[in-house]
Amino acid sequence: MQRDMQASLTLMRYLLAALLLWAHLLFVMPADAQAPLQANRIAADLVAEHAPVPGETLTVALRFRPQEGWHGYWSNPGEAGLGMTLDWRLPPGWRAGEPQYPVPELLWLFDIANHAYERDYAVLVPLEVPEGAMPGAPVTLDAQWLACSDQLCVPERATLTLRYPQASPAFAAQFDADRAAIPPPLESRARFAFSPDRLRLAIPLPAAMTIGDPHVFIAQQNLVDYGAVQTYSREGDLLVAEIPRGGLREEASLVGGILAFGNGEGVRFEAVAGDVPTGGRPLRGEGSDAPLWLLLGGALLGGLLLNLMPCVFPILSLKALTLARVGESEAKARAEGVAYTAGVVLACTALGAIMLLLRGAGEQVGWAFQLQQPLVVAALLVLAVLVTANLAGLFELPMLPIRSGGRMSAFATGLLAAVVATPCTGPFMAAAMGAALLLPAPEAMLLFAALGLGLALPFLLLGFVPPLRRLLPRPGAWMERFRRIMAVPMGLTALALVWLAWRLGGLHFAFAALALGVLLVTLFVAWRWDNLPVAAIAGAVALYFVASLPFRAEEQAAAAEASLLDPVPFSETALAEARASGRPVFLWFTADWCVTCKVNERVAIEREDTRAAFAAAGVTAVRGDWTRADPAITRFLEAQGAAGVPLYLWYPAGGGTPEQLPQILTPAMLAQRAAR
Numbered sequence: 001m002q003r004d005m006q007a008s009l010t011l012m013r014y015l016l017a018a019l020l021l022w023a024h025l026l027f028v029m030p031a032d033a034q035a036p037l038q039a040n041r042i043a044a045d046l047v048a049e050h051a052p053v054p055g056e057t058l059t060v061a062l063r064f065r066p067q068e069g070w071h072g073y074w075s076n077p078g079e080a081g082l083g084m085t086l087d088w089r090l091p092p093g094w095r096a097g098e099p100q101y102p103v104p105e106l107l108w109l110f111d112i113a114n115h116a117y118e119r120d121y122a123v124l125v126p127l128e129v130p131e132g133a134m135p136g137a138p139v140t141l142d143a144q145w146l147a148c149s150d151q152l153c154v155p156e157r158a159t160l161t162l163r164y165p166q167a168s169p170a171f172a173a174q175f176d177a178d179r180a181a182i183p184p185p186l187e188s189r190a191r192f193a194f195s196p197d198r199l200r201l202a203i204p205l206p207a208a209m210t211i212g213d214p215h216v217f218i219a220q221q222n223l224v225d226y227g228a229v230q231t232y233s234r235e236g237d238l239l240v241a242e243i244p245r246g247g248l249r250e251e252a253s254l255v256g257g258i259l260a261f262g263n264g265e266g267v268r269f270e271a272v273a274g275d276v277p278t279g280g281r282p283l284r285g286e287g288s289d290a291p292l293w294l295l296l297g298g299a300l301l302g303g304l305l306l307n308l309m310p311c312v313f314p315i316l317s318l319k320a321l322t323l324a325r326v327g328e329s330e331a332k333a334r335a336e337g338v339a340y341t342a343g344v345v346l347a348c349t350a351l352g353a354i355m356l357l358l359r360g361a362g363e364q365v366g367w368a369f370q371l372q373q374p375l376v377v378a379a380l381l382v383l384a385v386l387v388t389a390n391l392a393g394l395f396e397l398p399m400l401p402i403r404s405g406g407r408m409s410a411f412a413t414g415l416l417a418a419v420v421a422t423p424c425t426g427p428f429m430a431a432a433m434g435a436a437l438l439l440p441a442p443e444a445m446l447l448f449a450a451l452g453l454g455l456a457l458p459f460l461l462l463g464f465v466p467p468l469r470r471l472l473p474r475p476g477a478w479m480e481r482f483r484r485i486m487a488v489p490m491g492l493t494a495l496a497l498v499w500l501a502w503r504l505g506g507l508h509f510a511f512a513a514l515a516l517g518v519l520l521v522t523l524f525v526a527w528r529w530d531n532l533p534v535a536a537i538a539g540a541v542a543l544y545f546v547a548s549l550p551f552r553a554e555e556q557a558a559a560a561e562a563s564l565l566d567p568v569p570f571s572e573t574a575l576a577e578a579r580a581s582g583r584p585v586f587l588w589f590t591a592d593w594c595v596t597c598k599v600n601e602r603v604a605i606e607r608e609d610t611r612a613a614f615a616a617a618g619v620t621a622v623r624g625d626w627t628r629a630d631p632a633i634t635r636f637l638e639a640q641g642a643a644g645v646p647l648y649l650w651y652p653a654g655g656g657t658p659e660q661l662p663q664i665l666t667p668a669m670l671a672q673r674a675a676r
Contacts (some may be wrong), residue, residue: 041070041147046160049175054133060162061178062086062099062143063122069149074104074115076219076257078226081114081153082146084123091137093130100124102181103258103266104217108572109150111632113227115217116148122178138162150573183258183266191274192255194245199224200276201241203259203269207234211283213262216241220257222250227631229638235280292443296450299432303348303454306421330466337463339407343414345452351418352448356441365629366637367433367644371593372629374505374553378513380420381501384494385517386524387416391487393480395524414456420493421455433643503592503627506554516545563623564611570624571632578620578651585651586614586670587658589624589633596663597646604665613671618653 043065052058064072073081088096101123107116127139139162147154165171188204201216214232218224225246233240239259253273260266351370358365370376389395432451436444453460462468494517502510519542526535568574570587578585588605590597604610614621624633626645637647640660648661650673661669 040156040158041149041154042066042072042145042156044143044145044158044160045163046141047163047165047175051164052127052129052133052135052137054129055131056129057097058127058129059179060125060127060139061122061175062125062141062160063120063178064117064145065120066118066147070147071107071114071116071118071149072121072145072147074101074117074217075099076115076217076221077146078106078115079112080109081116081148082155084143084145086125087142089140089142090127091133091139093133094137094139095128097126097128100126100182101258103183103260103264106215106217108227108632109148110573111227111571114148115226122181124178124182181264183260183268185268185270190255190269190271191276192271193273193276194251196249197245199243199245199255201243201255201269201271202235202274202276203239203241203271204237205239205259205267207237211239211261214239214241214283215260215262216243216257217260218243218255218257220252220255222248223252223255224248227635229635232283233280234283235277238277238280240276240278240280292439292446295432295435295447299447299450300454300457302432303451304457306455307458333463333466333469335407335463336410337460339410340414340417340459340463341453341456343411343416344418344456345414345449347415347418348452348455349445349448352436352445352451356436356444359437366437366626366634366642368591368593369629371500371591372504372627374501374509375550377497377501377504377593378509378516378549381494381497381513382517382520383416384420384490384497385514386520388487388490388494389521389524391483391490393484394521395528410459414459418452418455434638434641437638437643500592500627505552509549509552509554512545512549512552516542516549519545563621564606564608565614565621565623567621567623570622570636572636575622578622579655581620582654583618583620584653584674585620585622585649586673587622587624587649587651589626589637589645589647591625591645592627594645600646600648600663600665604667604670607667607671609668610670610674613674617674619674 045063045065047061047063049059049061066072073083075083077083084099086096086099090096102117102121104115104117107114107118141160141162142157143160144155144157147156186204190204191202193200199218205211211232214230216230218226223245224243225248228244228246231242241259255271256269258266258268355365355367355369358369371380432447436447439447462472498510498514501513505513519538523535523538523542526532526538565586567588568578570589575585575587590601592598613619624630624636626633626637637644640647640649646663648663648665649658650661651658
């Protein structure tokens with residue numbers, strides 16, 4: 001059922017792209033197609049390498065020169081666009097071969113993936129010249145193609161007569177450059193295998209060959225999701241590429257295309273059905289080539305820092321104080337430490353496994369994906385309200401045993417702590433979680449387990465190190481007062497979740513989620529005091545809100561928050577336009593549920609001195625809001641080796657490689673970079 005839904009969504013996206021394209025075509029199509037309205041936006045020319053020689057193959061170049069801001073298309077244009085059509089008028093006996101294209105670019109427009117050329121390019125076509133061909137015979141071509149900008153698509157055509165320029169060094173050099181731009185074919189055939197979710201390719205490439213930023217352009221249409229993240233691994237002299245299909249179900253007996261290396265170079269391949277190996281060495285993104293032990297250390301430290309989050313610290317501190325009640329019972333202290341750790345590790349690995357399964361099914365998700373779902377946030381809000389009331393002493397439930405003892409209590413508390421502690425990537429865990437998206441599943445699960453171990457480490461140490469337990473204050477009446485004090489940060493967490501529920505699902509949704517939590521508290525308090533009529537009424541109304549909650553979430557909730565920097569909303573096109581201006585660009589990704597993001601915004605971004613420094617230096621600010629799921633943002637984060645937010649990039653003036661800033665920003669960091 002999930003694949004059917006994914007296929008429907010993919011088909012709808014393609015149909016939408018096609019409708020937009022044909023709307024452009026109808027709008028600009030002249031009444032008389034033979035009478036163009038104006039000169040082509042992409043100029044074309046047809047030249048031969050040399051004079052034709054009877055009995056030999058003549059190579060001709062169909063050269064295109066797009067105007068600034070316009071682009072043409074590869075033979076498979078991607079999610080939108082149209083390929084080129086060629087109608088040759090050749091002398092008797094002449095034959096035209098298959099056009100050979102240079103390596104295209106992956107161009108994103110309105111979150112639609114295009115296989116395009118924004119530069120001058122040439123398509124080479126071999127012409128077979130028969131024996132006895134008459135010299136000077138005219139060769140004519142009627143060519144049609146689509147020229148597009150970021151606002152308009154125009155069908156263009158031209159009737160071209162083949163030119164035979166006189167030999168010159170400059171002409172020969174140009175033709176050599178045209179030929180060099182055509183990716184060479186691989187001598188050996190590749191192999192492919194289809195699954196319901198992916199196309200897997202085994203492409204023969206020497207193991208010693210360095211590959212920069214690979215991307216596979218598939219020549220056949222309707223086989224793969226062109227905009228999905230492609231993953232790569234090495235198995236000896238084979239490069240294994242995995243491309244999500246996005247719910248598409250068409251298959252082919254032969255798969256061809258271009259493997260691009262990221263610098264305008266690449267190779268052509270043809271693949272036949274066959275065995276594609278699994279379990280090779282993954283190719284990781286920049287910054288994720290660290291050894292596994294270092295990534296595990298980062299995940300461990302990152303999990304340790306999660307204990308300082310305001311929604312986790314009261315749970316941890318109260319649970320730690322239960323160890324003060326076990327006295328000198330070493331066995332009980334260790335048992336509770338192990339049970340708590342088991343709960344935390346189980347929750348972290350379960351979240352990681354769900355994320356990997358969703359990604360394997362073609363979904364664009366990252367770390368903390370669950371907090372992008374309104375119903376999950378509503379469930380956390382209800383839980384936070386119950387925990388707050390529990391800490392305040394209004395009721396006691398076996399399912400919320402934060403301050404009670406025992407292995408089951410510790411295990412349940414570990415589950416709870418992990419669920420509320422994992423919305424953000426911390427300073428040390430960013431690289432580890434980013435690598436988890438690229439590593440094989442066993443190694444990725446080790447990273448998730450290390451994250452959980454880091455989160456559980458303080459309580460685990462208290463259980464196994466008696467001197468640490470002796471530092472805890474002795475039990476007494478003060479513990480009840482401390483428990484009620486800890487209800488304050490949990491209550492603030494509940495209020496933050498109310499705000500997040502409003503941001504995700506709208507005002508009515510947030511009110512219903514909060515009302516559900518309050519009604520459940522009323523139910524448990526009334527049950528505690530044996531007030532069965534009130535308990536029954538609260539339970540009945542709570543059931544109503546449970547049933548109606550999924551229908552209250554609005555598709556588009558609150559708009560992005562106002563910012564002193566007046567940022568441009570992120571898209572690949574917006575970022576490209578900002579960088580093309582030649583001015584420095586500050587790009588940041590945030591989410592309303594990310595505590596680290598919000599702290600950084602208050603400390604370093606939303607400051608008057610930062611705004612003034614940006615204005616003086618002409619810095620363009622671009623913001624990506626990942627509060628709700630956004631496949632374009634997910635793809636960009638993965639390309640940067642990040643599994644989640646926050647992510648901060650500084651693009652220098654005049655272009656160049658961006659600098660990835662730390663995940664913890666200092667107040668003067670941005671102003672100092674703007675002043676350089």
